[in-house]
Amino acid sequence: MVQKMKLLMLCFTLFFLLSGCDNKPNFAELCESNSEICSEFKEDSWCKRERIMVGFANLENKLNPSGSHQFNQLIAYEHYEKCMVHASKIEHIKLKHKQTMRVNNAIKAKSRIVAISKATESSEHPHLLYYHWSRYINEEALAKFLGQEGSDALENPQSQYNLATYYTKIDPKKTLSLLYRALELYKADEKINPEIFQSISTIFVENKSAKQVYIWLKVLRLYSPENKEVTEQSLNNYLNGYKLNKELLDKVAISTLDKIESGKFKSPKV
Numbered sequence: 001m002v003q004k005m006k007l008l009m010l011c012f013t014l015f016f017l018l019s020g021c022d023n024k025p026n027f028a029e030l031c032e033s034n035s036e037i038c039s040e041f042k043e044d045s046w047c048k049r050e051r052i053m054v055g056f057a058n059l060e061n062k063l064n065p066s067g068s069h070q071f072n073q074l075i076a077y078e079h080y081e082k083c084m085v086h087a088s089k090i091e092h093i094k095l096k097h098k099q100t101m102r103v104n105n106a107i108k109a110k111s112r113i114v115a116i117s118k119a120t121e122s123s124e125h126p127h128l129l130y131y132h133w134s135r136y137i138n139e140e141a142l143a144k145f146l147g148q149e150g151s152d153a154l155e156n157p158q159s160q161y162n163l164a165t166y167y168t169k170i171d172p173k174k175t176l177s178l179l180y181r182a183l184e185l186y187k188a189d190e191k192i193n194p195e196i197f198q199s200i201s202t203i204f205v206e207n208k209s210a211k212q213v214y215i216w217l218k219v220l221r222l223y224s225p226e227n228k229e230v231t232e233q234s235l236n237n238y239l240n241g242y243k244l245n246k247e248l249l250d251k252v253a254i255s256t257l258d259k260i261e262s263g264k265f266k267s268p269k270v
Helices: 002-011 014-019 024-033 048-063 067-088 096-119 126-136 139-147 157-167 172-184 195-206 210-223 232-242 246-261
Strands: none
Touching: 024 048, 048 067, 067 096, 067 126, 096 126, 126 139, 126 157, 139 157, 157 172, 157 195, 172 195, 195 210, 210 232, 210 246, 232 246
16 A cells, blocks of 8 residues: 555656656656566657656556556657657767667557557547547547547547547537637646647638737747747737737737636637
8 A cells, every 4th residue: 555655646746757857856766666667668868758758657557547548658658659760860970779779669669559559449438539540540439439529528628629620621610619618628737738729720820810810829839938830939920910919919818828727718609
């Protein structure tokens, strides 16, 4: 029991680790209690953040096996594999062995993705159903996922975003409603998927709603300042191009993000 409580406490460090991947004592603590998790990949200076995400995703599923945690494993492994594939393409003049190590790590990650995917083929969990459709074009999984529309099972930000992604080319108005609903379902201080902001702004681009485009791009900028596609310069260029009121729209964007982050956002009428 003491050991399990110790492991559970480690889970609470996840969000701190994701924002500061060099927090070695916390991750070292995980490795000390779960050597099999940390020995999966040979340690490398690259992709540390992604490797930590894999470690904690595996820990979560080890402590409490569930469809949701298996989905998190798949996403974490995908991010790690993508990072390792990129890293493995970098030539090392003095350390050629590192390139081979990174290729091996990428192969291991891909193998784990395949294994978890196979193990979850018959899962009814909405996240996994959508995953099997989006990754493997599994039409049966899609039918089951859509069959859950309107149920409590899909009343969460991830599932609403997945639904919105499916309806993007079919029904833009419904897509916007689903994206708003996803934001509405976030609880206070919960990590938000920034792609939702991007998707909303894209819909308004198509609707030629310049003010709304700016507001949601500004929300994205405020929430993810590291985003290289939306910079202050690009926002200012947009403002000038459409002769928009920066002060007013910035206030709206700040207020909107504040409501989302505090769990008080309400879906506007579409």
